Amino acid sequence: MTSRQITTEPPANTVGQDTVAVQAIRRQRLDGPVTGWRRLRLRLGTLGLVCVGILAVVVLTAVFAPYIAPYDPYVGSIVDRHLPPSLEHWFGTDQSGRDIFSRIVWGARTSLIGPTVVVLVAAVSASLLALTAVWFGGRVDAFIGRVLDVLFAFPNMLLAILAVAIFGPSLLTASIALAIGFTPYSARVIRSVALRERNLPYVSSAQLQGISGLVITGRHILPNVRTQIFTGMTINFGYAMIDLAALSFLGLGVQPPTPDWGLMVSNGQASLLQGYWEQSVFAGLAIVITVAALGYVGEQLGGRRAAGRTR
């Protein structure tokens, strides 16, 4: 049983902080920053390309929602309540007689905008904090470290819920709060990579030439940590989507009647228990497929650990 694996598996490498899982991925695939399309394609593999395709479809659906959706997502007629899937209504209709397929198509918009805000804000704030900490080092580094420690103490969802409690339920509030919650995870990773970069000779020689810290950080260090930033964004996007959907499910995120996948799962709860499964299941599947595709792409690009997460 074991003999075959012994010959196929190279000996374990215990150097570095990466989990064994990521080490395995690293050894199989090209290491170093992803540059160029061929390299990217190689890393993704066939399944990865399929996932990228799925994601492209989701994004295009969101962009061209008005042209794709066959019905108005807000208008339904009471007569058409709970219709099963048919040629007219591909995914059936919901409790108010609205076309579920149209609502999922439109819901792609709200479901993508929230996580986009989250990853952008998180990436910017994490990079700023990490690069500042690395460049100045010493006390600044220690102070930023303490700030991150406090942020680490709050579970992300708790932070989002508190923000909603204070500022009232809205997608933007929830997104920004989640972004703050995601920041320490990305910042920790970016900091460790940037620190390695900071200690390389080219940085000190640039410094000797009198180039300002801002320029060195922005033009030299930042581009060298971009892999970590992008991987973090990919992985965070999936988590953000799940968390925001959960907030909408609790009634603390997107408000009805806006079409949103998380909200649709929640709206379908009563119908689901009565046997009308369409709304919750299709909306839930939309989330699962999108997040799974994102997760796989992120994994291929750099590994979960690269996003600072072990979840």
Added chain:
Amino acid sequence: MLYVLKRLVALALVLLVSSFIVFSGMYLAPGSPEQFLVQGRTVSPEVLDAIRAQYGLDDPFLVRYWNWLIDVLHGDFGRSLLTQQDVSTLIESRLPTTLFLAAYAAILIVLLGVGLGILAATRSGAFEKVVVFGSNLGFAVPTFFAALVLMALFGANLGWFPVSGSGEGFADRVWHLTLPAIALAFPAIAVVARITRTAVREEQGSEHVVMAVARGVPKRIVLGRHTIRNSMLPVTTVIGTNIAGLLASAFVIEYAFTLDGIGSLLVNSVQKKDFAVVQAIALIMVLAFGLINLIVDLLYAVIDPRVRLAREVSA
């Protein structure tokens, strides 16, 4: 020991800062508490003044924070604005459900996650493929979606399990909380199973295992003593972060199954702007989150002597 003490002090400091953040956040929230208390009725300014004096709303911000903090340290979280109940007793009555649910889910994560991972690593074929596929997809399933699907399948259709309430007594509790715990544990099981499988596979190729096999050590012992034990290091971390995360995701599940835990209490209090309760639960969650993370780090040092050494050197 010194390390544990240091970590505890750090945790206390973080809690202090968190309490300040939480309190000032609630203070900054638009809408004043006395307006909330009179609920839109027109009352004379005298009554408003009386209310303000009763709740100490006229004191400066820092004084209010200090008073609140001292009360909290005495275990007094104030009264719920909504029900006038004592917040501490309210939380005390809700806590058992949440703890039971989280513990149940944690057991499921350890048993099923590690179990499936090891099984998938030690045998190849259809079973392994199913586990790998399931764990790749499973982490993407939001807990509330898993909850609804389980509810519809095993609750509404098959009628095996109740879809709401948390039950009385141990056996009834287990019965009531089975579906919620599975839903809560599901994404974590997927992640743990995957990491376990990779870690065990990795360890099977390591030199000491090859050596043990070559010496003719029985398979069972090679697997138990050499392979699994060594591969548990990354698994512990993942299990730890996932169990700590359970607390925060529990409120979604509690809400879905209408369980009377602190999570659903938090969500309801947020919806009704009952800030005394929100503050208290937020602090308790931060405390629990910090404690679990600390325990995980300590466990890590217990399992891996190298971690202990590294810390002593760096400390």
